[in-house]
Amino acid sequence: MHFAPRVACFAVVLSTVIALPGAMRDARAEQATSAAPMPAKAPMTADAVQTPGDDPASLVLARQLVVASGMSRSFAVMIPQYMDQISTALTQTRPELIRDLNDVMLTLKPEFDKQADEMIDLAAHIYLRLLSEQDIKVALNFYQSASGRRFVETQPVFLNELLTVMQGWQSKVSADMMTRVRIEMKKKGHEL
Numbered sequence: 001m002h003f004a005p006r007v008a009c010f011a012v013v014l015s016t017v018i019a020l021p022g023a024m025r026d027a028r029a030e031q032a033t034s035a036a037p038m039p040a041k042a043p044m045t046a047d048a049v050q051t052p053g054d055d056p057a058s059l060v061l062a063r064q065l066v067v068a069s070g071m072s073r074s075f076a077v078m079i080p081q082y083m084d085q086i087s088t089a090l091t092q093t094r095p096e097l098i099r100d101l102n103d104v105m106l107t108l109k110p111e112f113d114k115q116a117d118e119m120i121d122l123a124a125h126i127y128l129r130l131l132s133e134q135d136i137k138v139a140l141n142f143y144q145s146a147s148g149r150r151f152v153e154t155q156p157v158f159l160n161e162l163l164t165v166m167q168g169w170q171s172k173v174s175a176d177m178m179t180r181v182r183i184e185m186k187k188k189g190h191e192l
Helices: 004-018 021-032 056-068 071-093 095-130 133-144 146-187
Strands: none
Touching: 056 071, 056 095, 056 133, 071 095, 133 146
8 A cells, every 4th residue: 555654654743743632731731831942953863862861761651652652553564564665666577586585574574673663762762852751651641541542543544534534625725725816816917
């Protein structure tokens, strides 16, 4: 499926944006009065994400949050998808490679599964940098609750449906905007 990698990445981003509006609002309200807006930053490298001084117990909590929120499954699903893409690309013109390539992929899979696990650690370090330990505990409590587990279970279906709806919405907004621009430009004497 061509949309699968996009949906997985979209799931990671969207779930962090909409996951905890109620639960996090209460925990963050205390900090809102003293918190300054965060400046935009350049993309971070793996080395920059990890902070040697991170408390091991806090790291465990942040890692649990990454897993409980369903974010980790987005990382894990990327490995087989990439392997399928590589296999397809290589065997389209060289079908004689299929058997040996399958063996190689089976051999390499555990190695790359570890890299997906490393991504969980990287995400946990980012949470530690952006959230207080109390925020992480509140979020983790939500995701470990019945409602939180149900929320995580619905995310793949929700995001697939949202992606479909969003594509239609984008088309409508684009067409509506162009129509309005033409009307307004015509009022100014320009025919578009």
